[in-house]
Amino acid sequence: MSLLEVKNLSFTYGTGTAFEKKAVNDVSLSIEQGEFIGIIGHTGSGKSTFIQMLNGLIKPTEGQIFLDGKDIWENPKKIRKVRFKVGMVFQYPEYQLFEETVEKDIAFGPKNMGLKDDEIKERVASAAKFVDLKSELLKKSPFELSGGEKRRAAIAGVIAMDPDILILDEPTAGLDPRGRDVLLSQISSYHKSKNNTVLLVSHSMEDISQIADKILVMNKGNMFAFDETKKIFSKGEEIEKIGLQIPQITKIMIGLAKRGYKLPTDIYSVEQAVNEILRLQRV
Amino acid sequence: MLKEITLGQYFPGKSVLHKMDPRMKIILLTCYIVFIFFTKNYISLAIMAVSVLGVLTLSKVSPKLYFKSVKAIIFIVIFTSALNLFYGTGEPIWQWGVLKITQAGINTAVFVAVRIIALVLISSVLTYTTSPTDLTDGIEKLLKPLTFFHIQVHEIAMMMTIALRFIPTLLEETDKIMSAQKARGANFESGNFMNRIKALIPILVPLFVSAFRRAFDLAMAMESRCYHGGDGRTRMKVLKYSKYDFMALGVLTVIFVGVIVCNVMLPVTIRTGM
Numbered sequence: 001m002s003l004l005e006v007k008n009l010s011f012t013y014g015t016g017t018a019f020e021k022k023a024v025n026d027v028s029l030s031i032e033q034g035e036f037i038g039i040i041g042h043t044g045s046g047k048s049t050f051i052q053m054l055n056g057l058i059k060p061t062e063g064q065i066f067l068d069g070k071d072i073w074e075n076p077k078k079i080r081k082v083r084f085k086v087g088m089v090f091q092y093p094e095y096q097l098f099e100e101t102v103e104k105d106i107a108f109g110p111k112n113m114g115l116k117d118d119e120i121k122e123r124v125a126s127a128a129k130f131v132d133l134k135s136e137l138l139k140k141s142p143f144e145l146s147g148g149e150k151r152r153a154a155i156a157g158v159i160a161m162d163p164d165i166l167i168l169d170e171p172t173a174g175l176d177p178r179g180r181d182v183l184l185s186q187i188s189s190y191h192k193s194k195n196n197t198v199l200l201v202s203h204s205m206e207d208i209s210q211i212a213d214k215i216l217v218m219n220k221g222n223m224f225a226f227d228e229t230k231k232i233f234s235k236g237e238e239i240e241k242i243g244l245q246i247p248q249i250t251k252i253m254i255g256l257a258k259r260g261y262k263l264p265t266d267i268y269s270v271e272q273a274v275n276e277i278l279r280l281q282r283v
Numbered sequence: 284m285l286k287e288i289t290l291g292q293y294f295p296g297k298s299v300l301h302k303m304d305p306r307m308k309i310i311l312l313t314c315y316i317v318f319i320f321f322t323k324n325y326i327s328l329a330i331m332a333v334s335v336l337g338v339l340t341l342s343k344v345s346p347k348l349y350f351k352s353v354k355a356i357i358f359i360v361i362f363t364s365a366l367n368l369f370y371g372t373g374e375p376i377w378q379w380g381v382l383k384i385t386q387a388g389i390n391t392a393v394f395v396a397v398r399i400i401a402l403v404l405i406s407s408v409l410t411y412t413t414s415p416t417d418l419t420d421g422i423e424k425l426l427k428p429l430t431f432f433h434i435q436v437h438e439i440a441m442m443m444t445i446a447l448r449f450i451p452t453l454l455e456e457t458d459k460i461m462s463a464q465k466a467r468g469a470n471f472e473s474g475n476f477m478n479r480i481k482a483l484i485p486i487l488v489p490l491f492v493s494a495f496r497r498a499f500d501l502a503m504a505m506e507s508r509c510y511h512g513g514d515g516r517t518r519m520k521v522l523k524y525s526k527y528d529f530m531a532l533g534v535l536t537v538i539f540v541g542v543i544v545c546n547v548m549l550p551v552t553i554r555t556g557m
């Protein structure tokens with residue numbers, strides 16, 4: 001049994017109005033425990049809508065979502081439980097900070113879960129550690145932090161709920177390149193140490209290809225592809241056709257292959273490419 | 284969700300009403316509202332009602348939207364009409380205990396209902412067919428004489444424009460913040476009154492913070508483009524009356540004269556305080 005299974009999922013905004021818009025169209029897939037999934041697609045391709053359905057923030061217009069084999073909308077009264085299991089970090093999560101101190105803000109989720117004070121403390125401390133927030137920052141007001149620190153504090157607020165599945169919607173948007181790399185490696189190490197499931201939405205193929213086991217490509221509300229990272233890049237040219245960027249190194253490999261070099265085209269890191277090219281020279 | 288509120292919503296289009304000058308629309312709307320209270324018999328009321336329907340058709344906005352705006356106030360209409368129904372003076376047509384219905388009561392009830400509905404419909408026409416910026420431009424121009432009394436007309440109009448511009452943005456923002464807090468287990472739907480008030484804090488704080496941030500950003504952006512109030516400011520789009528405006532003025536003058544003539548020539552069916 002898969003951890004999360006999605007069947008024929010569709011979502012339409014503003015049904016019956018002039019602004020009717022089908023944002024997600026008939027998506028079916030399943031996600032296993034421990035996988036790191038990257039979700040990629042243009043702005044407006046339905047990524048955010050899709051992931052908001054996964055933790056019951058919006059109810060699908062059609063289709064079902066099974067978490068641990070159970071339909072999450074079977075009992076709508078219990079939907080809050082689903083939200084604790086499937087943690088969601090929204091885009092620009094720093095805009096949700098509201099408490100007097102960073103510590104209290106991170107504790108908001110665990111408190112809503114009804115945990116005991118000791119446990120809440122522990123969770124706040126360990127969540128802060130994952131995102132590398134210094135303990136002196138915890139006593140400060142969230143509004144005194146820098147942009148990057150705010151972002152990490154907000155992410156800690158979701159990690160503190162210790163969800164089985166962590167979903168992040170474009171967590172690196174608006175960060176500088178260094179901040180982006182740091183955050184991605186923190187997410188990656190969080191995934192490795194917890195061995196839980198992570199879904200990461202991004203529109204940068206370069207970012208996602210480095211850390212994801214599998215990639216879901218969305219195009220105009222449809223699931224364009226869902227496969228292992230390596231296999232996705234063997235379809236590099238198709239993906240370029242729908243207007244998505246593929247990593248530079250993949251482009252180089254495709255170019256070389258076209259010019260007659262016997263090189264694989266499903267390469268997405270510089271090291272792999274170096275190895276392949278050196279191998280070719282040796283032959 | 285929150286976005287479905289059609290508060291002062293504008294629906295772009297190409298109808299003659301869209302092409303009219305906002306000043307003329309505001310003036311005629313005001314006259315119309317005055318005249319709808321001048322109607323004193325069924326003929327003049329019918330003239331006003333039919334002319335509203337005519338205007339609605341001309342606006343080319345979907346009838347559904349007008350139904351929606353009427354639906355929002357239908358309870359008020361029913362309530363006030365029902366009250367008036369039982370408060371008429373004169374010979375009762377029907378009586379049950381202290382409740383009695385008279386011919387005068389029926390008349391008042393009908394008039395009240397038609398007047399309120401007409402009022403809402405005709406005001407909707409204005410907001411549906413006039414973009415918020417045009418609307419405030421029109422108001423600014425019409426209120427210009429008040430600068431004589433040291434009233435900052437331009438500033439007031441600018442505030443209105445900005446407020447209208449940010450209503451959808453703030454609604455969208457509220458939606459997002461609510462989702463984000465729900466994802467952290469916030470509960471807005473259950474609990475007693477105090478708990479529900481408390482549950483609003485995680486929404487209101489971020490909302491205020493972001494509203495202030497936007498206000499500062501906007502002020503900064505306006506200043507860096509040398510905005511310094513209304514003095515000496517010219518417009519890209521200068522308001523100009525067109526043939527449609529004079530046609531509308533003509534048609535409505537005929538209607539208003541018609542109402543006055545009916546009021547004078549025909550027996551009065553309703554006496555109001557007007």
Ligand SMILES: Nc1ncnc2c1ncn2[C@@H]1O[C@H](COP(=O)(O)OP(=O)(O)O)[C@@H](O)[C@H]1O
Nearest residue numbers: 013021023041042043044045046047048049050
């Ligand atoms: N709250 C909403 N109301 C109406 N339409 C929406 C709303 N949110 C998103 N949409 C529309 O749904 C489509 C998918 O949006 P979204 O899921 O946000 O895409 P992405 O996250 O991939 O950029 C877009 O066309 C967008 O305009």
Ligand SMILES: [Mg+2]
Nearest residue numbers: 047048091169
């Ligand atoms: Mg999005």
